[in-house]
Amino acid sequence: MKRVVWDTIKVFVIFIACTFLFYFGLQMMHAEYEQFHRYDPPEGPSVKVFNNDESIIDRLNIFFRLGE
Numbered sequence: 001m002k003r004v005v006w007d008t009i010k011v012f013v014i015f016i017a018c019t020f021l022f023y024f025g026l027q028m029m030h031a032e033y034e035q036f037h038r039y040d041p042p043e044g045p046s047v048k049v050f051n052n053d054e055s056i057i058d059r060l061n062i063f064f065r066l067g068e
Helices: 002-034 056-066
Strands: none
Touching: none
16 A cells, blocks of 8 residues: 555656646746747848739639639
């Protein structure tokens, strides 16, 4: 009986230690990527993909013709 209790305590302590390690690892990753600006204007020779000058009829025509 004493051996089962000791094994249970060891598993519980290892589980708690791994949980804390995982939690603080996620905290560090969050702090690292929190300052990362994903939506900065692009640099270099970028090309605008969407053209607002097209009408809805033109867009539907392309959609039905190409199946996009």
